[in-house]
Amino acid sequence: MTPPRHQEHKDHQDPTSWRTYRPILILERCVHCLQCWIFCPDSSVVVKAGKVVGFDLEHCKGCGICAYECPDKFHAIEMVLEKQVKV
Ligand code: SF4
Ligand code: SF4
Numbered sequence: 001m002t003p004p005r006h007q008e009h010k011d012h013q014d015p016t017s018w019r020t021y022r023p024i025l026i027l028e029r030c031v032h033c034l035q036c037w038i039f040c041p042d043s044s045v046v047v048k049a050g051k052v053v054g055f056d057l058e059h060c061k062g063c064g065i066c067a068y069e070c071p072d073k074f075h076a077i078e079m080v081l082e083k084q085v086k087v
Helices: 004-013 035-039 065-069
Strands: 021-025 045-048 051-055 077-081
Touching: 021 051, 035 045, 035 065, 065 077
Parallel strands: none
Antiparallel strands: 021 077, 045 051
8 A cells, every 4th residue: 555645746746636727729829939838847838840739738737837928919828727628
């Protein structure tokens, strides 16, 4: 049996178990300026061939910095409640 403290530590490393919000990319609004990628503290914005394609939800902490840094005129990232997307 896993001691409680170890279990807590394991959960801490798995953001999917405690994250409140997750970022959603609205691709049609994104101009691929990469501001979100630059500012994400967890390197969880996924970029392929110079374009944002989504988020690494295994590591994203749901902090919302990417959405905050996305320029207002594009507003290409929305933070949504996990419980709204989980079935
Ligand atoms: S900051 Fe916004 S517009 Fe720029 S790449 Fe990220 S999602 Fe796209
Ligand atoms: S919510 Fe935070 S951790 Fe997740 S992709 Fe955005 S900036 Fe990175």
